[in-house]
Amino acid sequence: MKLNIALLAGDGIGPEVIDQAVKVSDAVAAKFGHEITWKPALTGAAAIDAVGEPYPDETHEICASSDAVLFGAIGHPKFDNDPTAKVRPEQGLLKMRKKLGLFANVRPTFVFPSLLDKSPLKKERIEGTDLVFFRELTSGVYFGEKGRKDDGNTAYDTNMYTKEEVTRLAKKGFEAAMQRSKKLCCVDKANVMETSRLWRETVQGMEKDYPEVEVSYEFVDAVAMRLVQWPKDYDVLITENLFGDVLTDEASVISGSMGLMPSASLGTSISLFEPIHGSYPQATGKNIANPMATVLSAAMMFENFGLAEEGKVIREAVNKALAEGIVTEDLAEGGKAYGTTEVGDWLAKNI
Amino acid sequence: MKLNIALLAGDGIGPEVIDQAVKVSDAVAAKFGHEITWKPALTGAAAIDAVGEPYPDETHEICASSDAVLFGAIGHPKFDNDPTAKVRPEQGLLKMRKKLGLFANVRPTFVFPSLLDKSPLKKERIEGTDLVFFRELTSGVYFGEKGRKDDGNTAYDTNMYTKEEVTRLAKKGFEAAMQRSKKLCCVDKANVMETSRLWRETVQGMEKDYPEVEVSYEFVDAVAMRLVQWPKDYDVLITENLFGDVLTDEASVISGSMGLMPSASLGTSISLFEPIHGSYPQATGKNIANPMATVLSAAMMFENFGLAEEGKVIREAVNKALAEGIVTEDLAEGGKAYGTTEVGDWLAKNI
Numbered sequence A, B: 001m002k003l004n005i006a007l008l009a010g011d012g013i014g015p016e017v018i019d020q021a022v023k024v025s026d027a028v029a030a031k032f033g034h035e036i037t038w039k040p041a042l043t044g045a046a047a048i049d050a051v052g053e054p055y056p057d058e059t060h061e062i063c064a065s066s067d068a069v070l071f072g073a074i075g076h077p078k079f080d081n082d083p084t085a086k087v088r089p090e091q092g093l094l095k096m097r098k099k100l101g102l103f104a105n106v107r108p109t110f111v112f113p114s115l116l117d118k119s120p121l122k123k124e125r126i127e128g129t130d131l132v133f134f135r136e137l138t139s140g141v142y143f144g145e146k147g148r149k150d151d152g153n154t155a156y157d158t159n160m161y162t163k164e165e166v167t168r169l170a171k172k173g174f175e176a177a178m179q180r181s182k183k184l185c186c187v188d189k190a191n192v193m194e195t196s197r198l199w200r201e202t203v204q205g206m207e208k209d210y211p212e213v214e215v216s217y218e219f220v221d222a223v224a225m226r227l228v229q230w231p232k233d234y235d236v237l238i239t240e241n242l243f244g245d246v247l248t249d250e251a252s253v254i255s256g257s258m259g260l261m262p263s264a265s266l267g268t269s270i271s272l273f274e275p276i277h278g279s280y281p282q283a284t285g286k287n288i289a290n291p292m293a294t295v296l297s298a299a300m301m302f303e304n305f306g307l308a309e310e311g312k313v314i315r316e317a318v319n320k321a322l323a324e325g326i327v328t329e330d331l332a333e334g335g336k337a338y339g340t341t342e343v344g345d346w347l348a349k350n351i
């Protein structure tokens, strides 16, 4: 396969972890006879510094004409104190999601047996956890009308969903459920919100198309509790943009393996892959950032191209590295800590 | 003091736990020379069954003319499968909050040393946790305009806040912070939502009035993570209605003492006190429900009347009961389990 991959390294540790994912992907390509052309482009604070905006048109064109996007992380402390600033890295993120049509954010949460102790939760609560969220990413309150009235003394945000938007997201969830344990949970607040009632009735209408999938409907507040109490209870969860923002982040800490969690954002024609961790400014340039989440995001990318075997060799290399202690300082537990590039090199060599 | 207290027992185990709180409150009144007149009124599924709606006018009049409301729990399984049904117990709850002007929901989360093992979190993560949420309760997306367009294929909800609404809620938070560790966290999504930006700028404008309070601003997704990771980091948190719904429920499970957590909903003229647990239908009538959360809600009620000593004797009785194992089956851990009424009797006797 010939693959053109846009490479959006972003800010902070982004470039360092992206480098390792490139190295590992190239090793996979060499092994399986694929040809990857990497197309670097600016994003985040780096793009603001260079050209004055976080998702420049040129970057968009590179992404839109590629087969996929591999994304590092964005965010810089100089933007931290004022979320209302005119130009911010996050705006680029939202613009990118909308313009590329990345409507389904896929966020798996699973545990690595060797890392269970890192979790804030007790071992018996998380052992065996393996769930995946499908979060709607291009609609809802993020993109609805918002503004001020009464001389700025009243503010409003509109959350809006169409049946089509719910359907295409839910379809991804149902399809994933069919590949997994055939359990789907629709997370909403249908006792209060009209958008949630649309979600619920739309998903209910789709149940007949997936007779094997057991569908449950839970309120967002109940899920926020049960995720901490019994994460193993869940398999596939689908939800709207804002609920997904909160719940996927909550879920990411229960596994204890947050630094290893990859994600995908699926669009109709193009998809994006990125680690769930941030730009971690304090670690920038120190060669200490854990590249595994980005490497596993590359695995999701191969799998999304239908290259299951390619994804598997990456996952196996990561598991082997964990088992043999070839890890960065966040996972070293008093043992030897390897550098970001050393872990990347080791993984590439073990492909 | 002469106190008129509206008594809304509600559904399921509501009446059983309310009975114990009445018993204990009467014991406190006797000890300190107060006179409580209890005014029972219908609410929840019980009210729907009796008069066709969950918060009848008559109930509202009883509440509005009382000094406080003591509330049990509402909800019945027969309403569970259809959150879109015309008449539902929750609607009564929202109507009651709005009509009584209960704008600040106060939700403490603290740990009982003897119950740390019940938490899904590791002991070292939760030991010493003592935080309190102030959730706005009468505005936001709960009460904003909502509806359908395009033949029902598009749904929308409006989240709306005024500066006054934010100010009065934040004031409660600042005041509580002054009584506690002088740390306040404003939880919002100011990088995305206009209402959040209003929240943030309003709270920022109030900082100068409370120079001793150290204020932080965190995004709701980050708080959803840190609550599980480091709940001890937090002291007072203030937030809007929907974020508060999700985060207070999430926080309630980390302590491991959910069955013991009380709450208050403060209004301008009248306030309401209730356990955070639900109506627990499966336990109804079995004399097994834990009455302690409701009893501690009565303690909050006394404290809210400025009767700190009265609140304290209740808290001490509960601590003593826990220490001596006078507990219901949920806390018995293989030891002797007492009935709901026995625990109530014991607490009343130990006032």
Ligand SMILES: CC(C)[C@H](C(=O)O)[C@@H](O)C(=O)O
Residues within 6 Å of the ligand: A090, A093, A245, B191, B192, B221
């Ligand atoms: C940065 C922010 C706008 C973004 C979001 O809320 O979607 C982030 O939290 C995420 O989840 O990717």
Ligand SMILES: CC(C)[C@H](C(=O)O)[C@@H](O)C(=O)O
Residues within 6 Å of the ligand: A191, A192, A221, B090, B093, B245
């Ligand atoms: C029942 C429901 C409408 C209510 C809410 O969302 O406010 C409940 O979850 C709560 O937190 O009291």
